[in-house]
Amino acid sequence: MLGYIVLVLAVAGAPAFAGDQLTFPEVARGAARIVSGWEAQEGQIPHQISLRMVNPGGGVSSCGASLIHHEWALTAAHCTAARVSLVLRFGTVNLTRPALIQESTEYYNHPSYNEAFPGVVQPNDIGVIKLRRPVEYTDLIKPVRIQRSADKDKSYDRVQLTASGWGLLWTQATSPENLNWVYLLGVENSYCRVRYGFSSIIQDSTICASAYNVSSQSTCQGDSGGPLTVVDVDGQLSVVGVTSFVSATGCHTDFPAGFIRAGYYHDWYYQLTGINFDWDPEEAGSGEGSSEGSNENSNEDSNESSNESSNENSNESSNENSNESSNENSSESSNGSSESTSEEDK
Template identity: 55%
Template sequence: MLVKTAILLIALAINLASAEFIKPDFIENVNKKSDDSRIVSGWEANPGQHPHHASLRMVFRLGIVNACGGSIVHRNWLITAAHCTAGAVTLVVRAGVTDLTRPEYISETTEWYNHPSYNDLLPTQVQPNDISIAHLPNPVTYSANLRAIRIQPAADAYRDYEGEVLYASGHGRTWTEGTSPEVLNWVYLRGVSNPSCASTFGSIITSTTICARFFNVTSQSICQGDSGGPLVHRGSDDVPTLIGVSSFVAQVPWGCHSGLPGGFARPGPFHSWFTEVTQIDFDNLIEEDPPTTTTTTTTTTTTTTSTTPAPTTTTTTTTLAPTTTTTSAPTTTTTTTVTTPSPPPNTTTSAPTTTTSPTEESEEEDSDSESEEDPELAELAKKLEVKVKVKVKLQKNQKKYKHQHEHEHKIKY
C-alpha cells in the first residue's frame, strides 16, 4: 500500500510540473554536500558477494581526483562510464575489494576507450552511449573475491527488463569528499521500460539505455560516486550478468532519492565495438588459465687440480599444472561462492536473511615430479673427467722436467 501511494504521489508531482521533461544529471553533481550521497536503503556487501566490482580513481590535469565504479569483464579489461574517463590523465583501479583499504588488486592504467559516439569535449553533458572500456596492463588474478562478470549477450541487448529484480553496487561519494569508511554497498532495484523512462527524461533515453528505479522504498538508488558501476541481473541460469553501466539520475531538486528512475548504458549493443578494441569476443568468452611456468635449475660443474670429482648436476624441476581454475601458483586452492540473496518479499529494508552460507571446496594436487638423467650431462661429465686427468698428468710432467718448455694442450670436445 505504501509503495503504491508513493508511486501515485510521484506521478502526480510529475504531472503538476511543467510540460518539459525532467533534466538528467550525472550522479557526481547531485547532493554533493549530503552525508547520504551514496547507495542508500541497501546493505553493506560481504566479501565475494560482488567479485566483479571495481573502484576507480581518476586523476585529472589540474590534480582533481574523482571516483567512479566499474566492472571487471576480463583479466585485462573493465567497463565503466565514458563520462568518468573523459579528460582524465590516469586511472587507478582497485578490485577484489569490499573495504577500499584492503584491495586484492590495485593497478594503474592510461589506456581506455570511450565509445566513438560519445563526445569527450562535452564531459559535463549527459549523453547516450555513456560507456568506456579500460585496459588493465597487469592481469587480474581471479579468486573467491575477484572474478569477471558476464556481459549482457547481444541476443538480449534490447531486452525489456520492466519490473524485473536487479541490483546495483558502489562505494559511493567522490574521493575528495568521502569521510565515512569506504565499504561497498549494494541495493535492489526494479527494471523500468524504455517508453516509461522516456516519459520522464525525454530523448536522452535511446535503445542503448536501460532504466531502473527503487525496489520497495523510494530512497533506494544509486548516487554520488556510483557512476560507471554495474547494474546486474540474474536470469534463469542464475548467472550474474552486467546489463547496465550507471550513468545519470534526475537533476536537482529531484536528485538521487526522489524515487525517479536512474539511467544506465546497456553493454549488450556494443559487442562488435568491444571486439574491435580488445580483439576478444565477449559474447563467446571462455577464459583459460595462463600457462604454467616451468622452472629449470642451472647445472653447475666443479673441478680441481688435485682430484677428479664428477660434476655436480642439479636435475630439472617441472611444475605441474594446477588442477583448479585459479591462476595462482599450484597450491591448495579454496573457492568460496557467495550468492546475492533474493529480494525480501515485504516492503521493509532490513538485511536479507536468505543469504546462503559460503561453500568451500578444496583440492590437493600431487606435488611429486619425476626426474631423469640427462644423457647430454652424462656425456659432458665424461669429457670433463678426461680433461681433468690430462691436466693432472701435465702437472706431474712439469715437475719432472722443469727445464722443458711448457706446451699448450687443447682438448677438443
C-alpha cells in the same frame, strides 16, 4: 510528476541533448550513495572495481567499474574522459584493504560519446579500461559476464536488478569505506521517457531502474560506471547496465536511475579488444566473456582430436611397421638370411 526541463543548446560545438532533470550521480543534489542499500560482504561482488580518476589539474574523483576479463574493465565514458590517470582497486569491500591495486592510463570510450563535453549527460556513456597487467582470478577477484547481444532490447520491467558502489551514505554525508549494494526494479524505457519529459537521452541503448521496496533506493555519487546486474536465464550473473545518470532533483527522489545497456556494444568490444564477449545460454562458461570459455573448449576439442589422430596414426604406423617387419623377417628367414629389420616408434 514531471521535473523541470533543461535544454542543452548546441553552442560553441556543444552537443544538443535535452537535459530534462538529468545529471551524473557525482553532481546530484540531495542524498548521495547507493541509497537505502546494504553493506556488501567479502567476496559478494568480486567483479566490482573501485576507480579513482586524476584530471590534468591534479583533481581526484571516484567512480566504479566492472572486471570483464583478465585485461579489461568496463565503466562509464564520463568517468574516464579527459583523465590522465586511473587507479583501480580490485577484490575489495573496504577501500582501505584492497586485494590488488593497479594504475592505468589506457582507456577507450565509445566513438559516439563526445569526450569534449564530459560534463554533459550523453547517450553511449560507456568505455573500457585496458589493465596494465593481467589480473589473476581469486575468490575475491572474478569477472562478470556482459549481457548477451540477443538480449540487448530485452524488457526488464519489474525484474529484480542489483546495483553496487561506494557512493555517499546520505545527504551531506561522508563517503563510506565499505561497498554497498541495493536491489532495483527495471522499468520500461517508455515510462522512463515520460518521467524525464521525453528526454532524447533515453534511447534504446538505455535501461532504467527504480526503487525496489523503498522509494529512496537508487544509485548516486561515486557509483557511476559501476555494474547493474541480473541473474540471467542460465542462473549466472550478467552485467546489463553501466551506471550513467540520475535525476537532478536528487538521488533519493522517486525518479528512475539511468544505465547504459552493456549488450548493445559487442561489435565495438570485439573490434577494440579482439575478444568475443557475446555468449549463448547453452554454451555459457564460468561467467567471463564466453570467448575464453569457447576458446578453451575449442582448444580442448582440438587437442583431443589431435591426440586421437596422433594415436590413430601412431597405431597404424606401428601396426604397419610391425607387419612389414614381420613379413620381411619371415621372408628373409625363409631365404636363409641372418638379417632382420626393426624400427622404434618415434
